[in-house]
Amino acid sequence: MNTATTLPRGPGRNGAPRRGAAWLMLAGALLLSACTTPLDPRKDASLQQAAYTTDRPVVRPTRSVSSFSDSLMCMDHMLRAAQVPTTLITSKQVIDYSSRVPVAAKDMIITSLSQMSRLSNAFRYVDYEVDIVRQDTVQNLTTILLNNNLMQLQRPALYVSGAIAFVDQNVVTNRFDAGTSASRLDTGYSRNRSATVIGLEMHLGDFRTRTLIPGLDSANEVVIGSGSQGLDVAGRIGSYGVNFNVGRDYALGAGGAMRTLIDLATIELVGKWARVPYWQCLTLEQTHPDFQRQMRDWFDESGGVGQATLVQNSLIAQGYLQAGTDLLALDSPALRTALTQFQIDSLLVPTGVLDFSTYERAMRHFVTLAPDGSLQRVGWGPSGPTGSMAENKGDSTPVRTSGLVLTSTTPPPRRIDMQIENALPPGMEPTFEVGEQVFVSATVSRTSHMYCYFADPSGNVMRLTPNQVTPHSLVAANQALRLPDWLVPNPAFIMDASRPGTERVACFAAETDVLPRLPAPLQGAGLVNIPGYRTIEDIDKAFQQGVGTSGYVKSEVYWKTQPKKAQPAAAAPAAPQPAKR
Structure with missing residues (x-):
């Protein structure tokens, strides 16, 4: 006779799966109840407060450029x-x-x-x-x-x-x-x-x-x-x-x-x-299609000290910093002012910060093509100026540069380029009739304070700029100053050929505002005749006395004014013929 024996269930048999299923059902119930309860946005307030700053760009904007x-x-x-x-x-x-x-x-x-x-x-x-x-x-x-x-x-x-x-x-x-x-x-x-x-x-x-x-x-x-x-x-x-x-x-x-x-x-x-x-x-x-990338490699290779040394030498060579200036800290007011002015003149976003765009614009004059078609540095290395003409000293091939020398302590000369913008016959002396409008433009090679004067044949001299409409004398480098400004609907003045003879427009440029150092009559309002001054030479002498011969530069244009040609008289109407009978 066989006797069946029932063994007790241990904890490792069917009990563990049942308890696991119970825990799973409980977790599911809790999850369902949590999904049916609305989230409280107040608990995320500390996270959402960071959205104001997180939404802002982390890289400075830069000017869009191309290879050309x-x-x-x-x-x-x-x-x-x-x-x-x-x-x-x-x-x-x-x-x-x-x-x-x-x-x-x-x-x-x-x-x-x-x-x-x-x-x-x-x-x-x-x-x-x-x-x-x-x-x-x-x-x-x-x-x-x-x-x-x-x-x-x-x-x-x-x-x-x-x-x-x-x-x-x-x-x-x-x-x-x-x-x-x-x-x-x-x-x-x-x-x-x-x-x-x-x-x-x-x-x-x-x-x-x-x-x-x-x-x-x-x-x-x-x-x-x-x-x-x-x-x-x-x-x-x-x-x-x-x-x-x-x-x-x-x-x-x-x-x-x-x-x-x-x-x-x-x-x-x-x-x-x-x-x-x-x-x-x-x-x-x-x-060169690799110009920007090569400049970026040199920028990263130079490091912070090398970048500051190279850019400051370039600013000295181009006249933005005084010669003999020691290496300035990046937060130096003098350096930030020079960088800002350089960025404005180079059509960059003016930030006063030495970034890659500024580095590239400052050093692009000192790069040339090697005989093998690659780009090479002219007179500088990763840590600063080298004093040699090219980094590849074994190459005797002359390099083509902009004429600037990175180690130069003498800034390029300040120049004013003036020209008459009216359409004129090539090779002919500029000549206008009385009443014709004349348009002149002036461009200065370095950011300067510029003052322009007009002189007519009768001995009247007046200052065109600054004036009541444009009271500022500072003019950015390589930006055309239009006399008058024909691109605005209401210019400060209109310049026309007034009297027969020779009429002249001259511009004087200086590094600082020299108007307070000139004689009192020259400090008056613009666009009015200056008492006691009859020619451009009189204005030039006043600048020499107040500023010195080396403190300013001058340029001028002139044109001949002729009397207006008489209009041909209209033909008199013919007398009526008597009617034939």
């Missing part, structure tokens, strides 16, 4: 030297038929034309949009005012037409993948590279006839690339698994590529139209 930004400034000087008259220009929308490059190409064209007109005043852009879809408040108001004869638009002489011709994506692609597998370790490596080609076509047309001018075209293309690398590692230790992934990627943006193409196309079109040697501006060292 220096070429645009070069073109500005070239157009001024060629005395190209001011021309009204406009542009069509630059259409992207591929829909892969969503950039504001038309506004980039406006920026390029503006940068080529800072000194030369070569172009004024007529902003009028006729596309109803793209009209904004300004354009709608313009249309209303035009329809009611309350506004007049000047007809442009030229217009820019163009389009993003093509975008060929992934023209070249390279992939590499590899991996290993073992009982306890798995690895994987991948690398991908690709290149895309963007093409831009631009033309210049005659607005009066709406015809594109033959030969004034530009067709360029540029490559933007992307690449990535990745590493995967996975392993097992006993019954546990571990894995991690690392990678790095880069992608060249379409925005920077389009700005480069548009700057290049604008230089080509304007250079061909103005018939100036624009190719000289396209062969600058700064157009």
Whole structure:
């Protein structure tokens, strides 16, 4: 007879699963109850308070530049030297038929034309949009005012037409993948590279006839690339698994590529139209595609002390700091003032901080191309000036530089460039009739306090600037001072040929405000005749007495004024003939 024996259940049998299920049900019930209870935002107040500062950028903004930004400034000087008259220009929308490059190409064209007109005043852009879809408040108001004869638009002489011709994506692609597998370790490596080609076509047309001018075209293309690398590692230790992934990627943006193409196309079109040697501006060292990256490598290599030494030497060589100045601390008021003024003159964001943009602008004059096509430093190394002409001392090939020497303690001379902006026959003496308006521009090579005077044949002399409308005498370097300012609707004065004879305009520039050191009659209000002074030579003598011959520079222009030509008399009407009978 068999007797069945019931064994007691131990804790390791069915009891543990039942208790685990009970705990799981309890956790689920608590989770459901928590989800049905609203969250209290007051508990996150300390976290949300950080949103005000977290939402702010952590990198200073910088000016958008391309490889041809220096070429645009070069073109500005070239157009001024060629005395190209001011021309009204406009542009069509630059259409992207591929829909892969969503950039504001038309506004980039406006920026390029503006940068080529800072000194030369070569172009004024007529902003009028006729596309109803793209009209904004300004354009709608313009249309209303035009329809009611309350506004007049000047007809442009030229217009820019163009389009993003093509975008060929992934023209070249390279992939590499590899991996290993073992009982306890798995690895994987991948690398991908690709290149895309963007093409831009631009033309210049005659607005009066709406015809594109033959030969004034530009067709360029540029490559933007992307690449990535990745590493995967996975392993097992006993019954546990571990894995991690690392990678790095880069992608060249379409925005920077389009700005480069548009700057290049604008230089080509304007250079061909103005018939100036624009190719000289396209062969600058700064157009090298690796210029910015190489400067960044040198910036990181120099370190804080090297950067401060190099930039301060450059500021001394360019006249922003006094010669013999010791190495200043970065928070020194004198250094911050010099950096701010240099940034303003270099069209950078004025911060007074020595950042990469300032370093690049300060040292770009001391870089040239080596015989092998690479970039080399001229007279400086990672820690400061070297005193030699080039870092590559074994190379005897002469280098092309801007004429500045990094170790120079003598700043470049202060110069005033003045010219008459009216359209004049080439090679002819400037001559106007009585009543004709005259436009003059003055540009100073270094930031200076400038004072301009007008003298007529009758012995009257008056100060044009400063005046009641523009009381400040400080003028930034390489910025055109317009006399009068024909770009504002209500200029402080209008300068016209008043009396037959020779009329003159002269400008005096000094490093500091010298007006309080001049005789009392010269300290009076502007735009009124100065008592006791009859010629520009009298003003020059007053500056010599108050400032000294070495404390200022002078430049002047003149023109001949002729009496207005008599209008031909209208022919008298013929007497009526007697009627024949």
